Amino acid sequence: MRVLTSMKGDTGGQIMLAVLAVVTLLVPVLNLVVPEGSAWHISTYTVTLLGKYLTYALLAVAVDLVWGYLGILSLGHGAFFALGGYAMGMYLMRQIGDRGVYGDPVLPDFMVFLDWKELPWFWHGFDMFWFAALMVLLVPGILAFVFGWLAFRSRVTGVYLSIITQALTYALLLAFFRNEMGFGGNNGLTDFKDILGFDLQSDATRIGLFLASALALALGYVACRWIVTSRLGRVAVAIRDAEARTRFIGYRVDRVKVAIWTFSAMLAGVAGALYVPQVGIINPGEFSPLNSIELVVWVAVGGRATLYGAVVGAIVVNYGKTYFTGAFPEAWLFALGGLFVLVTLFLPQGIAGLFKKLRRRKAEPSASDRSGGSDPGPNGEATAERAGA
């Protein structure tokens, strides 16, 4: 019940979910039923691309939950995404079995290549899907819990926290580059064959993964929405706006932060786990600090503290990225940087803010009394300030 009421008043979210539902229903039909020659046909490549965008969108929602509502600017969420991805990648590696280049029934190719004789202890269990699925949640979750417990208890906030999250993902990047770590070094994990017995190359499996991503996004969105509309969500915003005051009226700020932060990391892990089978590879590049910064840009472009804005931002920016890197490969980073500057200066509340403004103008053309407090002016400045930090 409360899940339903939590969607009330979230017009943007309702529209987003409706569009998502329509796309989710149409894409399989257009891909599988409509013949390939038709103008309406959607290629499997596009399906996979869309599926990838959806996992990015889920990741962006996870970031918006901690950045928009809790005021924690994480520059390391890519790490949780990659860890979820690695957990899934390990399962997919074990699924290859003796079909690898070296034909070893147990050891993945890179271990045979490194002349390892037996499976490292942390690879055990990953031949079972349920275990891998559990690890997708637990590995990012436990790392986030320990990291958060240490950081928030010591009251590390603001820029300092952002910097150590960035350091966290960078440290993991360096660690995963090492062959001795046992995660395939800089090549990462790839050459996946099938998932749960379904061939990863088949159209039907691709559609299945796309549907799973859409479902995960919808559920993740509703879960986050449920959290932010609960009293805990209001406490989170209170922490964002006046942390000391929240502590003073009796809330354990550190525990609230750890709880939401950990949940967000697990969500990012799920996104990563759905991403890997669709792109077919996971390597340490996913830990790169640049990735984590990029995804903060998605959220900023979409509009902070709206959740649906994060979805829109992730999809718009990534579509732009796909287009730009195809058309003008060298220009992409400049375009991304320029976009961030433009959004910060002129669109501090992102696309969602623009959408809200238009709606308000339409709804009450002479609104001046009621919207006194939630005027875009002061809010906008505050957002810009934070985004700038």
Place this chain on the structure above:
Amino acid sequence: MSSSTHDNGGLLRRDRTFDFSNQQRAWLQFRESMRRDRTFDFLVNVKDLELDVSHGPILYIEDLNVSFDGFKAIDNLNFYVDAGELRCVIGANGAGKTTMMDIITGKTKPDSGSAFFGQKIDLLRLSEPEIAEIGVGRKFQKPTVFERHSVFENLELAMSGDKRVFPTLFARLTGTQRDRIDEVLGIIGLTEHTGRDAGALSHGQKQWLEIGMLLMQDPHLLLVDEPVAGMTHQEMDRTAELLLSLQGKHSVVVVEHDMDFVRSIAKRVTVLHQGSVLAEGSMDEVQNDPRVVEVYLGE
């Protein structure tokens, strides 16, 4: 101490027990039983944390001394507040007003002396959050409300209750809680603004909201630091009404510089000077006291 209105009309809930969890209770009990100066006191139950105001005063401060690096901020201070009383404290800068508040709320520990809340609760042995929990609320000078939350939500967040993570996640407003919020909205005069963002309120309204947030925690004793600083005359009058409406149900200690304001609300005024009480009585008595005239009001 000079006697004054001992009868507070039975408005104070003397039978109230505090919402200590079993764990806290056990810890307090343990700590109590380890005190060397009270060998057999562990036989006494922690139920003593019930507020006992049967003799009148809710706050007893006796022979208190605090010094900071040799400077005597509080010098042999004796100060009593009756249950349900509205007391104003005035004094020049450095007279020890804020230090006294700090001691009552557990922020500062004194060098010697005693501070009791009711007859049985020794404030000096409780921590800051514990003191807040047994019903001593403090409003700081600068109002800090949650600007992006509505007035209603501000009060909801401040409400006393289980504030751990999961209970908060699943918390829903009960009818009585809603009524309580509505009641406080009425007391602080913000009923019409209930849905408004707190950030959109005027300075005065924010101060009242902050007092409302204190009231949501159901305090017995309210310490209010300079409530009318920066207010217009109209807002001051409204604040005076608000504070006057609290007396009886709550005991209120107001620290204020504005003499007109103090005159408009105070039955009893305490003048602090160099860390001890210089004079105490009605505003007229105090104002005509030659010592007060000399050190504070005069010249």
